Amino acid sequence: xxxxxxxxxxxxxxxxERATLSCRAxxxxxxxxxxxxxxxxxxxxxLIFDTSHRAPGIPARFSGSGSGTDFTLTISxxxxxxxxxxxxxxxxxxxxxxxxxxxxxxxx
Amino acid sequence: xxxxxxxxxGLVQPGGxxxxxxxxxxxxxxxxWMTWVRQAPGKGLEWVANIKQDGSDKYYVDSVxxxxxxxRDNVKNSLYLQMNSLRAEDTAMYYCARDKAAAGRVCxxxxxxxxxTVSS
Numbered sequence: 001x002x003x004x005x006x007x008x009x010x011x012x013x014x015x016x017e018r019a020t021l022s023c024r025a026x027x028x029x030x031x032x033x034x035x036x037x038x039x040x041x042x043x044x045x046x047l048i049f050d051t052s053h054r055a056p057g058i059p060a061r062f063s064g065s066g067s068g069t070d071f072t073l074t075i076s077x078x079x080x081x082x083x084x085x086x087x088x089x090x091x092x093x094x095x096x097x098x099x100x101x102x103x104x105x106x107x108x
Numbered sequence: 109x110x111x112x113x114x115x116x117x118g119l120v121q122p123g124g125x126x127x128x129x130x131x132x133x134x135x136x137x138x139x140x141w142m143t144w145v146r147q148a149p150g151k152g153l154e155w156v157a158n159i160k161q162d163g164s165d166k167y168y169v170d171s172v173x174x175x176x177x178x179x180r181d182n183v184k185n186s187l188y189l190q191m192n193s194l195r196a197e198d199t200a201m202y203y204c205a206r207d208k209a210a211a212g213r214v215c216x217x218x219x220x221x222x223x224x225t226v227s228s
Contacts, residue, residue, distance in 0.1 A: 034214045036153075043203055043218035044145075044153060049211050087153055091213035095167040097143075097155040 002027050002093050004100035006086075012108040019075040021103045023088035028068045032092035035064055035073045038102075039084045047086075048073065075105075083107050110134040110217045112204045117222030124194050128222055130187040130204030138162070138182040141207035143215055144189050146200035146224075154200075157189065158207065171197075194226045 003026040013019055023033065031051040036044040046055040048064040051071060061076040075082055088100040116128040128144070143158040157168045157178040166178050177190040187204055201223050205215035 036215075038153075043220055044215070045218070046208070046214065046216050049208065049214045049216075053211075055216060089153075089155075089214070091211075094213055095155075095158075096169045097158075097213050099153040099155065102152045 001096060002029060002090050002098050004088050004090060004098055006088060006100040006103045008103060009101070010104045010106060012106055013078055014108045015078050015080055017078050019073075019078055019082070019105055021073040021075075021086055021105070023066075023071040023073070023100050025069045025071075025090055027093065029090040029092035031067055032090055033064070033066065033071045034089045034091070035062075036087045036089065037082075037084045038087065044087065078105070110206065112206065112217060112219035114202065114204050114219045114222035117202065117224045119225045119227065120194055121228050122195060122226055124226070125190070125192045126194065126224060128189040128191065128202055128204075128224070130219055132185045132187065132204075132206070135206070137180075137185040140209065141212055142180060142187045143205045143207055143213075144178060144187075145203045145205055145215065145218075146198075147203070147221075148197075148200045151200075156202070158213070159187070191224070194224075196226050198224060199226045200224060 005024045007022045035048040038044040052064045085102045111133045144156040175193045179188045201221040203221045204219040206217040208214040208216035
């Protein structure tokens with residue numbers, strides 16, 4: 001089973017700042033890495049799939065990069081609605097599909 | 109508009125059973141793999157199971173193998189999760205999700221979830 005590790009666990013930033021979230025895989029997942037956003041009381045929402053492809057309707061301030069075992073989600077300038085928990089997920093070697101433990105982006 | 113609506117959750121005693129349902133609309137259901145994902149209170153996301161378009165292939169996380177069964181009815185546009193021998197650690201919000209076409213195992217639409225609580 002591929003284990004995903006996310007860092008930091010919590011990121012405290014102000015609106016307008018740049019957020020950089022990391023996801024590391026225990027094995028090579030090629031480019032099969034996705035990112036989801038989840039707000040309290042809501043279902044997750046797909047942001048990015050296959051490392052860098054934004055899902056329909058996702059703003060351009062969200063971008064993904066990386067390959068192999070190291071991946072990054074960048075939010076170029078935080079909007080108030082971006083404060084949430086972000087999960088990475090791999091689909092390279094499954095079952096099982098696995099998720100990271102999440103990074104909480106909160107308001108500084 | 110794609111909609112996924114889960115139902116069937118509730119409070120059940122350890123060792124009991126529940127059957128979750130997910131009603132799908134707004135897309136051609138039998139064109140997509142479908143997935144169940146769960147989230148324990150205050151915890152992260154855990155992939156539970158998925159099923160191929162025609163129901164011929166099903167996969168499970170090890171912790172539910174032999175206890176949970178995923179199925180679908182393409183006439184009723186519905187996804188199911190039969191959960192038997194429930195344990196306290198199965199307590200979670202259970203989400204139904206659609207796998208993205210051409211990027212399988214990525215969930216592009218999610219329901220709002222149904223809560224399952226296993227407790228005596």
